[in-house]
Amino acid sequence: MxxxxxxxxxxxxxxxxxxxxxxxxxxxxxxxxxxxxxxxxxxxxxxxxxxxxxxxxxxxxxxxxxxxxxxxxxxxxxMSPFRLSNQDMGMIQRTFEREMIEFEKVVQKSARVLSDLTNYTSIILGPEVFETTLKQIQIISLSEHTAVAILVTNTGHVEHRYFNVPTTMQTVDLEKLVNILNDRLVGVPIVHLQQKLYGEVAQMLQRYSSDFEATYAYLKEALLEKQPVKLYMDGKTNIMLQPEFHDIDKIQSLYSVMEKEDQIAHLLRTSGKGIKVSIGQENELAAMQDCSLITATYSLGDEQLGTIALLGPTRMEYSRVVSILNVLSSRLSQKFNSWY
Amino acid sequence: MxxxxxxxxxxxxxxxxxxxxxxxxxxxxxxxxxxxxxxxxxxxxxxxxxxxxxxxxxxxxxxxxxxxxxxxxxxxxxMSPFRLSNQDMGMIQRTFEREMIEFEKVVQKSARVLSDLTNYTSIILGPEVFETTLKQIQIISLSEHTAVAILVTNTGHVEHRYFNVPTTMQTVDLEKLVNILNDRLVGVPIVHLQQKLYGEVAQMLQRYSSDFEATYAYLKEALLEKQPVKLYMDGKTNIMLQPEFHDIDKIQSLYSVMEKEDQIAHLLRTSGKGIKVSIGQENELAAMQDCSLITATYSLGDEQLGTIALLGPTRMEYSRVVSILNVLSSRLSQKFNSWY
DNA sequence: ATTTAGCACTCAAGGTTTCAGAGTGCTAAC
DNA sequence: GTTAGCACTCTGAAACCTTGAGTGCTAAAT
CATH class of the missing domain: 1.10.10.10 (Winged helix-like DNA-binding domain superfamily/Winged helix DNA-binding domain)
Incomplete structure (x- = not known):
């Protein structure tokens, strides 16, 4: 045409x-x-x-x-496939060669290298492992009426939630509860935790004292509390380097939208597999309609784990950015595959 | 004069x-x-x-x-003591009246209310409880060669660190190690943890296998890793509302300095007791020399726990801000005193 | 039938000029 | 000591040029 x-x-x-x-x-x-x-x-x-x-x-x-x-x-x-310079490849290489056993660090460093290489803003949606199962649950009583539950998953992820405990609940009983929960819940995929909590286990616990039930109610509430998504951003100030953003109002609205982490997370989570480029008006968020957002996914085996993205002006170095995201997403996938 | x-x-x-x-x-x-x-x-x-x-x-x-x-x-x-409006007091009130058992939430909400009330940027240095002691330590093996240590303090704070484990180390041995550590370390103030780890316990463990020693070395390293300070900021974009910051360069340098969390944390930590006002050039950080920083501390009994601060233009509503910080810092102190 | 040279036209950006308005400092009167 | 009056200064906005880059169109050249 x-x-x-x-x-x-x-x-x-x-x-x-x-x-x-x-x-x-x-x-x-x-x-x-x-x-x-x-x-x-x-x-x-x-x-x-x-x-x-x-x-x-x-x-x-x-x-x-x-x-x-x-x-x-x-x-x-x-767009012609961009051949990354040795220097660029080296920077990515160095990010991954250091021994790291925490995914937080890996992701943080990835975000850093992304924004450093491109001078755009990098956004990474942390890994959500759907096959994750519960490895162990632990409850530690803190005061007369509060306790903290610690969950460890088979992927090594640790979370904790505080919850209330009836003052009449004994420490021994708490231990008993933990044992029951471990018995029943270990190995259960996190995504099924909710139904388990409401079904089987709840029924079983009714046999015990009302304190048990009350404690369990609090705990259940705490466990179901939606865990905040982990969003890692870096190079937020890079946007101001771009001449098209020499305008306070644009920056202001862009920064405001970047603070709404759940919206961004939703955007990235629904970005689909592989590399995707959203240019200007194609973006759903109004404040981003002067920008381009390029997303790529990383995965564990076949399962998509999370998303990495770059946010910059529509006048973006598309081919270079796509190459960088390609390399980085596969490196991230490699890293996670080597762990789990 | x-x-x-x-x-x-x-x-x-x-x-x-x-x-x-x-x-x-x-x-x-x-x-x-x-x-x-x-x-x-x-x-x-x-x-x-x-x-x-x-x-x-x-x-x-x-x-x-x-x-x-x-x-x-x-x-x-x-400066005349500023009488806060009922509306302002109400907003603060509402922040604290909801039942909250996590200090993170309390601090986050405080930062939010501070920036909402003032239209400046709020910064809160999270509580550092120096009397904190170790309540329990738990080690969970994740793979052949990695494990995670979970620490719970008497204040209910939970931390976890990943570390390497020699592949020859048995799970049973790991449990033994945990028991020894719990025996020796529970009740030890966190600030003394370091010397304990190097002294007594290290010696004692030498009696066991070299695997023990190696594991312990990794663990020690992980535990001593400086935990990042918790800094909570809110209303970062508020700065752009101020007419004196309608200039990209100023904003850029200010944002850059705000990303250096350790510098800000240091600044707040050394701010001394009570309310302190730093105007323009009085600020150490060059990028802040068009701003005023007002800090206040909150405490547990006599011990200073952390700092809350507001960053705005030198043309700041000093008396109102000081009143707000006064109220909020005492409310925070109250909250923490009611817990610990 | 393309391609190109030539030319009139348009617009942004930067410089100058003009003008009004707000504010000052000084002097002299109160 | 206080104030009215007045000349002076400076900013900011508006109006006006000027320049240079770039276009669209037409007619000639290929």
Missing amino acids: LTERQIQVLQVIIDEFIQTAQPIGSRAIAKKEDISFSPATIRNEMADLEELGFIEKTHTSSGRVPSEKGYRFYVDNL | LTERQIQVLQVIIDEFIQTAQPIGSRAIAKKEDISFSPATIRNEMADLEELGFIEKTHTSSGRVPSEKGYRFYVDNL
């Missing part, structure tokens, strides 16, 4: 604009090596490209700037 | 400037209710105040603006 030459012109405009953030004129394009037409010819092509919606003018007599449709075409059809 | 009338004029200038962020002229001052002199007289007084360094002009024929010295004088001598 586009002629070879139109594509060539579009490519130059996009490549150049990504570098300079300045509108590109016909003369500038004509000077490019692999372009062998006069500015006038290029102007004709540009007029067509504009009519088709791939490029825009910032004002009547300005050079051209890629439109979102233009970027979309670029990402879908024109 | 300042005459009554000079003080009056200074007060009006500061009060007015805090509200409007605009330079104040002699005419505007003369119009104020409790001022009964002509603009000309006021101009004379202002010339004196300027010579003394309490106020400044933004240009030759502009109105006056308070200098940092002026704010300092205001904070030290002029």
Whole structure:
């Protein structure tokens, strides 16, 4: 649908604009090596490209700037696989070669390297292992009427929840409760914990004292409390380096949306497998509609664990960013696969 | 050293400037209710105040603006105790009346209410209880060569650390190790943990197999790893609402410094007891020298637990902020005293 | 039938000028 | 000591040029 030459012109405009953030004129394009037409010819092509919606003018007599449709075409059809520099690969390499046995650290460092390499803002949705099962539950009484339950999963994840305990509940009874829970719940997939808590175990505990029941009620509530999603961001200030964000209002609204972690988490969680690019208006969140968001997923075997993403201006180094995300997501997958 | 009338004029200038962020002229001052002199007289007084360094002009024929010295004088001598509105008190009240048994939540909500009430950025340094003792230690083996140690303190704080284990180490031995550690370490103040780990216990364990020693070495390392300070911030975007920060560069440098949590934590930790106001250049961190930082401490009995702070422009509503911090720090202290 | 040179036209950005308004400092009168 | 009056200063906005980059169109060249 586009002629070879139109594509060539579009490519130059996009490549150049990504570098300079300045509108590109016909003369500038004509000077490019692999372009062998006069500015006038290029102007004709540009007029067509504009009519088709791939490029825009910032004002009547300005050079051209890629439109979102233009970027979309670029990402879908024109993007050449980017060969990362040795330096970039080295930085990623070094992130993973240090012995780390905590996923938090791995993810944090990944976020850091992502934002350092790209000068955009990196966002990582921490791993959610759906096959996770409960490995052990432990209850420690803190005061007369409070206690803390500690859960350890087979993936080594540790969580704790505070809950109330009737003052009449004895420490021995608490231990008994723990034993029962361990008996019944160890090995249960976390996703099934809820039904287990309400079914079998609840029934069984009714045989004991009312204190048992009350304690169990508190505990159940604490355990079911939705655990906050783990979102790791880095390079938040990088956005301000971009010339298109030299405007306080844009920054303000963008920062506000970044504080809404649950929205971001939802966005990343529903991003689907593999690399996905959302350009400008394609983004659901209004505050992000001047940005592009590129997401990639990492996984354990076949199961998708989490998402890594980069947020930057629509004028983004798409091909480089995609390469980086590709490399990093597979490195992350490797790491997790080596553990579980 | 300042005459009554000079003080009056200074007060009006500061009060007015805090509200409007605009330079104040002699005419505007003369119009104020409790001022009964002509603009000309006021101009004379202002010339004196300027010579003394309490106020400044933004240009030759502009109105006056308070200098940092002026704010300092205001904070030290002029500030009247601010009576918080019922609405404000209500918001604070509501923050604390909900039943909460996790200090994280309490602190998070406090940070939120602080920034909501003031439209500045709130920073809270989480409680560090120095009398904290170890209540229980638990080790759970995760794989052939890794395990996680879970520490619970008498204050109900839970931490966990991952560490390596020699593959030849048996699970039974691990349990033995846990028993020994619990025997020796329970009740030990966290601050003395380090010496205990190196002294007594280390010696004792030498009697056992080399696996024991190796495991212990890994564990020790993991336990001593400095736990990151807990810093809670809220209302980071509020800064952008202030007209004096309608400048990207300032915001950028301020945000960058806010990301350096250890520096901020150090700043707050060394802020000393009670309310402290640092105005502009008085701040150590260069990026904060357009800001004022007001800190207050909360405590458990006599012992200082942590710090709450507000960061805003030097043109800050000092008296209101001080009142809010006063109320909130005592409410926080109350809460913690009711627990421990 | 393309491609290109030429040319008139447009617009943004930056510099100058002008003007009004707010505010000052000084002087002289009260 | 206080105040009215006045000349002076400076900012900020508006109006106006000027320049340069870039366009679209037309007509000639290929």
